[in-house]
Amino acid sequence: xxxxxxxxxxTALISAMAAPVWAEKIGLGRPxxxxxxxxxxxxxxxxxxxxxxxxxxxxxxxxxxxxxxASCHGEFGEGVGNWPKLAGGKDTLxxxxxxxxxxxxxxxxxxxxxxxxRSMPFGNAQSLSPDEVxxxxxxxxxxxDLVDEDFVLSKENFAEVVLPNAGGFIVDDRETTELPxxxxxxCMENCKQTVExxxxxxxxxxxxxxxxxxxxxxxxxxxxxxxxxAVAEPATAEPAVEEPAGVDPALAAAGxxxxxxxAACHKVGEGAKNASGPVLNGVLGRVAGAAEGxxxxxxxxxxxxxGTVWDAATIDAYLADPKGFIPKNKMSFxxxxxxxxxxxxxxxxxxxAQ
Amino acid sequence: MxxxxxxxxxxxxxxxxxxxxxxxxxxxAATSVRxxxxxxxxxxxxxxxxxxxxxxxxxxxxxxxxxESDVVRRNVSxxxxxxxxxxxxxxxxxxxxxxxxQGCAFERHHSGAIELSKDDYRLMINGLVDTPLVFTYAxxxxxxxxxxxxxxECAANTGMEWAGSQLNGSQFTHGMIHNMEYTGIPLRxxxxxxxxxxxxxxxxxxxxxxxxxxxxxxxxxALDDCLVAxxxxxxxxxxxxxYPVRLCVPGWEGNMWVKWLRRVEVTENAVESREETSxxxxxxxxxTSRKWTWVMDAKSVITAPSPQAxxxxxxxxxxxxxxxxxxxxxxxxxxxxxxxxxxxxxxxLAPHSHDKALHRFYLDHLWDGSExxxxxxxxxxxxxxxxxxxxLRQVRGVNSVYHNNCIQTWWVKSTGEAENVEVS
Numbered sequence: 053x054x055x056x057x058x059x060x061x062x063t064a065l066i067s068a069m070a071a072p073v074w075a076e077k078i079g080l081g082r083p084x085x086x087x088x089x090x091x092x093x094x095x096x097x098x099x100x101x102x103x104x105x106x107x108x109x110x111x112x113x114x115x116x117x118x119x120x121x122a123s124c125h126g127e128f129g130e131g132v133g134n135w136p137k138l139a140g141g142k143d144t145l146x147x148x149x150x151x152x153x154x155x156x157x158x159x160x161x162x163x164x165x166x167x168x169x170r171s172m173p174f175g176n177a178q179s180l181s182p183d184e185v186x187x188x189x190x191x192x193x194x195x196x197d198l199v200d201e202d203f204v205l206s207k208e209n210f211a212e213v214v215l216p217n218a219g220g221f222i223v224d225d226r227e228t229t230e231l232p233x234x235x236x237x238x239c240m241e242n243c244k245q246t247v248e249x250x251x252x253x254x255x256x257x258x259x260x261x262x263x264x265x266x267x268x269x270x271x272x273x274x275x276x277x278x279x280x281x282a283v284a285e286p287a288t289a290e291p292a293v294e295e296p297a298g299v300d301p302a303l304a305a306a307g308x309x310x311x312x313x314x315a316a317c318h319k320v321g322e323g324a325k326n327a328s329g330p331v332l333n334g335v336l337g338r339v340a341g342a343a344e345g346x347x348x349x350x351x352x353x354x355x356x357x358x359g360t361v362w363d364a365a366t367i368d369a370y371l372a373d374p375k376g377f378i379p380k381n382k383m384s385f386x387x388x389x390x391x392x393x394x395x396x397x398x399x400x401x402x403x404x405a406q
Numbered sequence: 407m408x409x410x411x412x413x414x415x416x417x418x419x420x421x422x423x424x425x426x427x428x429x430x431x432x433x434x435a436a437t438s439v440r441x442x443x444x445x446x447x448x449x450x451x452x453x454x455x456x457x458x459x460x461x462x463x464x465x466x467x468x469x470x471x472x473x474e475s476d477v478v479r480r481n482v483s484x485x486x487x488x489x490x491x492x493x494x495x496x497x498x499x500x501x502x503x504x505x506x507x508q509g510c511a512f513e514r515h516h517s518g519a520i521e522l523s524k525d526d527y528r529l530m531i532n533g534l535v536d537t538p539l540v541f542t543y544a545x546x547x548x549x550x551x552x553x554x555x556x557x558x559e560c561a562a563n564t565g566m567e568w569a570g571s572q573l574n575g576s577q578f579t580h581g582m583i584h585n586m587e588y589t590g591i592p593l594r595x596x597x598x599x600x601x602x603x604x605x606x607x608x609x610x611x612x613x614x615x616x617x618x619x620x621x622x623x624x625x626x627x628a629l630d631d632c633l634v635a636x637x638x639x640x641x642x643x644x645x646x647x648x649y650p651v652r653l654c655v656p657g658w659e660g661n662m663w664v665k666w667l668r669r670v671e672v673t674e675n676a677v678e679s680r681e682e683t684s685x686x687x688x689x690x691x692x693x694t695s696r697k698w699t700w701v702m703d704a705k706s707v708i709t710a711p712s713p714q715a716x717x718x719x720x721x722x723x724x725x726x727x728x729x730x731x732x733x734x735x736x737x738x739x740x741x742x743x744x745x746x747x748x749x750x751x752x753x754x755l756a757p758h759s760h761d762k763a764l765h766r767f768y769l770d771h772l773w774d775g776s777e778x779x780x781x782x783x784x785x786x787x788x789x790x791x792x793x794x795x796x797x798l799r800q801v802r803g804v805n806s807v808y809h810n811n812c813i814q815t816w817w818v819k820s821t822g823e824a825e826n827v828e829v830s
Contacts, residue, residue, distance in 0.1 A: 078549065146691065167679070174491070222697070224699040238785060249828070251571045253826035260578070
């Protein structure tokens with residue numbers, strides 16, 4: 053490893069190492085076109101390399117965040133349930149349970165831009181324009197109390213933003229702090245006088261039960277022998293789907309693929325529960341906003357109270373334009389542009405009765 | 407049985423009858439099955455010995471027999487919000503040897519396992535190169551090829567155990583690991599095709615899935631042993647392991663082994679992406695964090711007996727077995743203790759030692775039926791000795807999340823059941 057660290061830190065050796073790269077070529081592959089490189093080469097580095105032209109302000113970011121991100125990350129980046137928190141955690145890094153967020157932990161703002169631009173929103177990545185990403189990143193900064201509400205983030209002022217934990221990282225130092233201690237002659241005899249058990253996993257008991265991987269937390273300590281030797285269904289078993297009359301199986305099968313776009317938020321099939329979106333078993337024929345135990349937006353609850361019932365036509369209209377069909381509802385999803393995708397996913401959903 | 411040299415040379419029958427007084431406990435266990443008289447499985451004609459089994463082609467691609475249906479990957483649902491960005495665990499407690507079958511090798515996705523065909527596959531090399539290039543899958547198949555066995559360990563393997571014993575089973579504590587024989591082409595050859603410019607000091611690699619999972623790797627590692635792999639254990643990569651092409655970064659943390667590899671960019675500096683800042687950095691006690699902790703330290707675990715693989719046969723001969731590995735080379739030795747670390751015995755290493763690959767060890771132990779605190783301790787080819795949990799905590803505190811390579815303890819009770827514990 054010492055070789056690597058020297059290389060990473062210094063530069064002297066690098067050109068020597070790179071020498072074999074000029075060896076003879078095999079002649080395979082073809083030159084990449086500039087527009088191909090532009091399409092894929094979008095990573096953004098700490099010094100701002102790779103940032104697109106553009107800008108966005110906190111208030112625009114707030115609306116965009118509410119529409120695209122809040123269903124998982126919360127309106128203020130506080131995180132819904134187990135989804136990642138994007139704000140808070142200031143001065144907690146030395147605590148027992150540090151809260152690591154963009155504000156408390158991330159060293160560079162470029163990383164937030166880079167990640168949001170390429171990988172978020174979850175399930176609809178690469179759907180935001182550069183201006184939208186600037187605005188959302190400005191809003192994330194605002195939620196971490198790092199900028200005021202009139203702040204505008206742009207390519208030009210990007211490098212001026214320094215995150216609080218920028219100096220909080222050191223390069224791997226195991227070679228000097230650990231290897232000397234742990235490289236030694238192992239003890240074989242009389243290595244210690246007494247041995248006491250100081251902690252038991254059964255105290256916490258958070259091990260998944262083989263029969264039911266979903267009910268894990270507060271179960272009493274199970275006998276490992278009994279639970280583990282029982283033959284369990286393979287964890288990959290597909291939920292049994294009953295095809296009601298009138299549903300085209302080919303269309304429903306196509307819909308199963310389309311549903312991957314929904315699966316991050318919605319669950320269907322046996323044992324499905326509410327997730328960041330309501331459970332969709334039996335949604336056809338159900339009043340809008342009526343899945344038990346789900347916290348709907350007031351817009352969705354009102355639509356239900358005003359008589360909106362989900363059938364093929366209303367779901368189609370909703371998925372064609374979620375925010376247009378029920379303004380201010382909180383499904384952070386751009387919708388399905390192709391009518392055939394909407395028809396397919398509706399046929400698929402029809403297969404899941406209550 | 408190695409502890410009973412006096413039984414050597416005597417017939418197995420005599421041995422089972424109990425000629426050696428010292429092995430009384432063992433004999434009781436071994437003979438219990440035949441105490442009831444003749445075994446009908448032997449004396450009666452069984453259906454499988456009379457009729458037919460399945461013809462060829464009954465399963466054009468075979469799956470394990472139904473009796474093994476509990477040997478599957480499992481996840482821990484409270485760990486993550488959703489299975490799309492989540493992890494599951496290899497059933498190491500039920501496997502033996504060193505090669506992990508692809509079908510039960512753990513998965514970690516950041517936006518689900520995508521379906522990408524060979525025809526739709528493209529690999530771009532760009533950045534600080536003389537000629538940015540695009541390769542198709544067919545192009546890759548024409549480069550000189552190599553095969554190597556490597557382990558892949560997620561840096562978070564055993565990460566739940568920093569603060570205390572949490573999960574009961576080697577699958578859950580140590581199952582974010584697999585070991586396969588990869589076939590592919592050295593990344594060096596692709597970089598040579600494009601011609602790396604002298605300013606190039608790093609590469610940034612990304613996948614074709616929505617997460618892209620970008621990571622920076624020093625150029626020297628890229629030119630040394632990184633492999634652009636398309637086969638594992640002789641067959642195409644499984645979808646969940648990056649079909650059709652993934653990167654292997656031998657000995658280094660699994661997150662860098664980008665699946666669905668679509669782009670290698672030569673850069674001057676590290677990109678410091680989310681996966682190398684927010685995640686895969688190790689916070690020390692004072693709140694400072696280590697970055698670029700790529701190499702996986704030497705580590706081992708007893709896979710059986712363990713909480714999911716209790717002893718069911720009573721006292722007598724017992725195979726204690728497990729896995730050992732190091733990101734810095736090979737494993738030169740594994741020691742095993744049954745008394746919580748007071749005394750150690752050197753285990754037998756199975757043959758076929760590969761660099762940066764799993765090693766299998768066995769200790770043939772004559773169990774007297776009393777409680778045991780069993781541990782294994784790996785020593786790698788650099789002389790590094792796997793530390794105890796206490797020693798690691800002294801250097802790193804308990805908030806590191808990643809790179810927990812401590813010695814693991816299983817408390818085996820006299821019933822044969824085992825539990826994950828910590829000892830003084």
